[in-house]
Amino acid sequence: MRSRSARSLRSPRFLALGAALVCAAGTSVPSLGAQDIEERFPGVSLGLTYETRTLPALAIQPFSARGGGVAQATQVENIIARDLRYSDRFTVIDAIPAALASEEVDYALWDELGATWLVTGRIEGGGASAVLILELHDVVYREVAERGRFRIPETEAPGFRMSGHVASDSIVRWVFNEPGIAATRIVFSRRMEDGSQDLWVVDSDGENLRRLTSHRGGELGVPISLTPSWSPDGARVVYTSYKDEGLPRIYELDLRTGDEKQVPTPRPGDYMSPAYHPDGEFVYFAINGGGSSGLFRYNIADDCCFGSLMQGPSEDISPTFAPEGHMVAFNSNRLGAGAPQIYLMPVDASRRPEIVSPYIYGTPGYYTSPDWSPVGNRIAYHGRVERRGAHQILVAELDAQNRVRQTSQITFRGVNEDPSWAPDGRHLVHVGERDYGYGLFVTDLFTGNSRTLVSGIRPNPPAWSPPLAP
Amino acid sequence: MMYRRLLLASVVLGGLAVAACGGEPPPEPPAPEPQAAGPDLDSLRAYEDSVRAAQEAAARAAAERERAIAEAREILEQRVHFDYDESAIRPDAESVLRQKVAILRASPAVRIRLEGHADERGSVEYNQALGNRRAQSVLDFFGQQGLMAGNFQTTSFGEERPLSAGSNETAWAQNRRVEFVITAGGGSINPAQ
Numbered sequence: 001m002r003s004r005s006a007r008s009l010r011s012p013r014f015l016a017l018g019a020a021l022v023c024a025a026g027t028s029v030p031s032l033g034a035q036d037i038e039e040r041f042p043g044v045s046l047g048l049t050y051e052t053r054t055l056p057a058l059a060i061q062p063f064s065a066r067g068g069g070v071a072q073a074t075q076v077e078n079i080i081a082r083d084l085r086y087s088d089r090f091t092v093i094d095a096i097p098a099a100l101a102s103e104e105v106d107y108a109l110w111d112e113l114g115a116t117w118l119v120t121g122r123i124e125g126g127g128a129s130a131v132l133i134l135e136l137h138d139v140v141y142r143e144v145a146e147r148g149r150f151r152i153p154e155t156e157a158p159g160f161r162m163s164g165h166v167a168s169d170s171i172v173r174w175v176f177n178e179p180g181i182a183a184t185r186i187v188f189s190r191r192m193e194d195g196s197q198d199l200w201v202v203d204s205d206g207e208n209l210r211r212l213t214s215h216r217g218g219e220l221g222v223p224i225s226l227t228p229s230w231s232p233d234g235a236r237v238v239y240t241s242y243k244d245e246g247l248p249r250i251y252e253l254d255l256r257t258g259d260e261k262q263v264p265t266p267r268p269g270d271y272m273s274p275a276y277h278p279d280g281e282f283v284y285f286a287i288n289g290g291g292s293s294g295l296f297r298y299n300i301a302d303d304c305c306f307g308s309l310m311q312g313p314s315e316d317i318s319p320t321f322a323p324e325g326h327m328v329a330f331n332s333n334r335l336g337a338g339a340p341q342i343y344l345m346p347v348d349a350s351r352r353p354e355i356v357s358p359y360i361y362g363t364p365g366y367y368t369s370p371d372w373s374p375v376g377n378r379i380a381y382h383g384r385v386e387r388r389g390a391h392q393i394l395v396a397e398l399d400a401q402n403r404v405r406q407t408s409q410i411t412f413r414g415v416n417e418d419p420s421w422a423p424d425g426r427h428l429v430h431v432g433e434r435d436y437g438y439g440l441f442v443t444d445l446f447t448g449n450s451r452t453l454v455s456g457i458r459p460n461p462p463a464w465s466p467p468l469a470p
Numbered sequence: 471m472m473y474r475r476l477l478l479a480s481v482v483l484g485g486l487a488v489a490a491c492g493g494e495p496p497p498e499p500p501a502p503e504p505q506a507a508g509p510d511l512d513s514l515r516a517y518e519d520s521v522r523a524a525q526e527a528a529a530r531a532a533a534e535r536e537r538a539i540a541e542a543r544e545i546l547e548q549r550v551h552f553d554y555d556e557s558a559i560r561p562d563a564e565s566v567l568r569q570k571v572a573i574l575r576a577s578p579a580v581r582i583r584l585e586g587h588a589d590e591r592g593s594v595e596y597n598q599a600l601g602n603r604r605a606q607s608v609l610d611f612f613g614q615q616g617l618m619a620g621n622f623q624t625t626s627f628g629e630e631r632p633l634s635a636g637s638n639e640t641a642w643a644q645n646r647r648v649e650f651v652i653t654a655g656g657g658s659i660n661p662a663q
Contacts, residue, residue, distance in 0.1 A: 248625065269624075
């Protein structure tokens with residue numbers, strides 16, 4: 001891990017230009033005015049738990065092409081520039097004057113512009129055999145810090161954009177030694193006008209929105225599918241659907257083959273809210289009704305071993321796992337119907353569930369939809385601000401013993417629900433409702449930046465994928 | 471058209487219905503007098519009249535029964551509604567459920583799926599569970615009234631199948647409900663005794 005303090009602009013010649021570029025990159029962290037705050041959750045701090053600091057400036061020199069890959073060079077550069085901005089880790093300087101567009105790296109010039117890092121790219125070869133030579137330059141030490149080669153398909157080929165995203169994540173890893181989020185997708189269900197609901201998927205940068213399932217329903221079936229969840233390898237999605245029986249059942253869709261498996265139903269009841277255990281073999285889910293409710297599991301990899309985690313009169317739903325797989329968080333109304341809370345417990349049920357959400361006797365609140373971060377030991381969920389009002393996203397920071405160290409409210413405008421963590425453990429995708437309608441939004445826990453991922457549709461709970469191959 | 475179909479049905483059902491409603495059986499046609507020169511037109515007319523009267527009575531009875539069955543089906547399928555984030559049976563719902571119970575007691579072959587629904591507020595998964603809890607409340611009520619739990623199935627669509635698309639209290643109140651879907655025995659509904 002390397003770090004650079006922000007550097008001042010020293011040359012009057014570039015002062016105005018540099019300032020304009022930095023402003024255009026939009027790095028300012030929004031401050032929270034009192035008027036933004038609708039109501040406080042008990043014991044919950046507002047906003048970021050992290051000191052906002054100036055992001056290191058990263059410049060992107062226009063990519064060059066040798067041998068016909070000009071279109072690839074331009075488009076990959078645009079993909080990477082946007083990815084790095086969406087990483088919320090850099091002040092990205094990419095709108096540079098044509099005078100700087102050269103294959104030669106003029107470190108002095110970039111230094112004067114205030115850049116700490118410089119990215120250069122060159123496409124060698126063209127068409128299907130093009131290769132991107134990507135270099136990360138340390139402007140301070142005036143040297144190439146990292147270099148990578150990436151196969152780049154033709155611009156119309158299906159893997160083209162994803163190959164650019166993989167290159168973007170390499171830059172994040174080179175600088176911070178942490179996972180990026182560019183080479184990922186978000187799966188969710190979309191409510192259509194006719195009441196049907198299919199699974200859709202979109203790339204992390206909001207491009208490439210497309211339908212994953214096209215269920216019709218039948219004599220008994222109802223074409224409603226929802227609450228998808230990714231397998232740890234990103235190859236499969238497990239979800240709930242009414243498509244066959246008109247009753248909620250759990251299915252696994254193999255994204256490569258299109259094959260489908262159903263979790264068997266040896267017990268009566270509604271099968272819902274599935275999630276993979278980090279081992280990738282077991283799927284955990286809730287069964288409601290049919291006498292008793294609880295969390296159950298099934299080994300979907302081996303088609304065996306239907307079992308129960310816990311059963312009882314309360315509804316325990318929405319399981320989510322610590323990355324090591326030894327702890328599970330879930331949602332339960334055991335403290336009273338109408339007052340659901342977030343709990344965590346060992347997966348072997350060796351200890352009783354402990355409450356995560358800020359429950360206070362008398363004003364219990366309403367907290368649902370937990371998601372345990374893949375890194376950083378945090379649980380995101382949403383809470384009801386007022387009985388008939390909005391929901392906002394909360395994040396509980398856990399210590400090494402999985403006790404809640406601090407809980408923070410991280411969204412404030414509109415209605416925000418159903419968070420899902422990105423692989424970097426700092427970005428969340430969630431459903432949002434604004435004055436202009438519904439959409440999926442991405443909020444960064446560290447900078448407070450929020451962007452629209454998809455708008456103009458009515459999405460249901462999203463799930464952010466692990467890193468995906470191109 | 472409709473009338474003709476009804477009449478046809480009533481003729482078919484005539485024989486059964488006559489016995490069922492305890493009407494007078496039509497008189498036997500008088501044995502023809504061996505010495506009679508021609509047919510006794512009067513007695514033949516009387517016979518035809520009596521048959522027609524019996525058929526009309528049977529048709530009326532069948533129509534009445536059809537109407538009672540249709541009404542019973544309507545009551546069975548009538549939705550009940552719930553308060554916000556609640557699964558307790560409201561008094562207005564209880565009177566509807568009591569009518570259903572009376573019909574179901576007379577109709578042991580009927581199987582019903584209780585489908586719980588929630589309004590759009592609250593989380594998607596929580597609302598799936600809430601809908602099931604509402605269906606379970608109805609099932610519990612039926613159980614307390616002595617109906618067999620095995621004749622029912624509970625499920626939930628959560629907030630995914632609203633009756634009304636609006637985002638206001640009127641729409642929400644409509645959408646918080648349990649629906650009654652007859653899955654078997656729909657042809658064996660008997661009106662309440």
